[in-house]
Amino acid sequence: MNRVGGWAAGLLLAGVSVVVGCRLADSDGFTPVPQLLAFLPWLVAPTAAALLIALLARWRTGLVWGVAALGALAWCIQPYGTDHEPSGPPVSGIRVLASNVQFGRGTDALIDAITAHDPGIVFVEECDDGCQDALARNSLETAYPYRQAVRAGGSEGSEILSRFPLKAAPGVAGTMGMPGATADVRGQSVRLQLAHPMPPLPQQLGVWRRELGRLADFAGAGDGPTIVAGDFNATQDHAAFRRILDAGSLRDASRLTGDSRRASWPSTAPRQLGTQIDHVLVSEAFSAQDVRFLTLADTDHRAVLVDLTLHKTPPTSS
DSSP states (O other): OOOHHHHHHHHHHHHHHHHHHHTTTOOOOTTTTHHHHGGGGHHHHHHHHHHHHHHHTOOOOHHHHHHHHHHHHHHTOOOOSOOOOSSSOEEEEEEEEEEHHHHHHHHHHHHHHHHOOOEEEEEEESOHHHHHHHHSSSSHHHOEEEEEEESSGGGGOEEEESSSOEEEEEEOSSSSOEEEEEETTEEEEEEEEEEEEOEHHHHHHHHHHHHHHHHHHHHHHHOOEEEEEEESSSOSSHHHHHHOOOOHHHHEHHHHTTTTTOOOOTTOOOOGGGGEEEEEOOOOOEEEEEEEEEOOOOOOSSEEEEEEEOOOOOOOOO
16 A cells, blocks of 8 residues: 555545534534535545545555445435425415625615515515615515514624515524514414524534524424525534424425525535525425525625415314
8 A cells, every 4th residue: 555645545534534424423513514514515525536546545445435435425415304295285375585685785686686586575684774774665665564673783684574464573592683573474374584693603603503503492492384594504414404404394495496405605606616505494384396596796695586385284183
């Protein structure tokens, strides 16, 4: 065995194995694991490189290790969760738009997207005072008369806009605003929750976990039709995000339409190099017909546009 080649392959495989091991163990680990989990599919590249080096170095253990790592990655990057259809009759179609406008900078582009695509419910993250004022002007005020907002500057402001009547509901506590509401959709109550936990920065992992945990608590605390949408700062490869899905029997709309690996961030990078941290999660009362990721000017997030159908849920047996 070529010792230099063996060491190089071993170091690559060791790094990949730590991240994949955490994914298999349903753990987000410690820095830099949470950050690397966001780009888990890209670990195929260093794994393949390690396999090639091991082959050239004639390191049999490395070859076996590399093949095992590739197999584990192939399993991990499969779409997470179920995709079965609701059994009840359809009640109403709902088009949902979720957009992080990056400190309000993308507000004008968001207004253009709302005008062009005519969503019924809009979730807006990082919507500062100027953003909320702009969304309340002219035709938008008439088109979306129902709103729930956290009014704040910078990244802390956020707002839910709706064509459907809204009742105020407690939001989820967080560093950045996460308002909640209950919508009346053709006589059916639908729980709405905007998501915007802190990102998994090395010095803020504890806050990131706690805020995602609070979203999981919300998901599991109630029943009935539910939509949780926004910038989760997490992907399906993060255990903390999967717990939200599992707690409320929620499905990612992009999973339902076969788009679970479409990138939403950063919008400045080619789609093949990004990751999906913006999501629209729905309960089992919804089916999803189409998901689009819209590139908006002046924000580093692509907006998520989802066509949903709300189905009547059968009464729960006592």
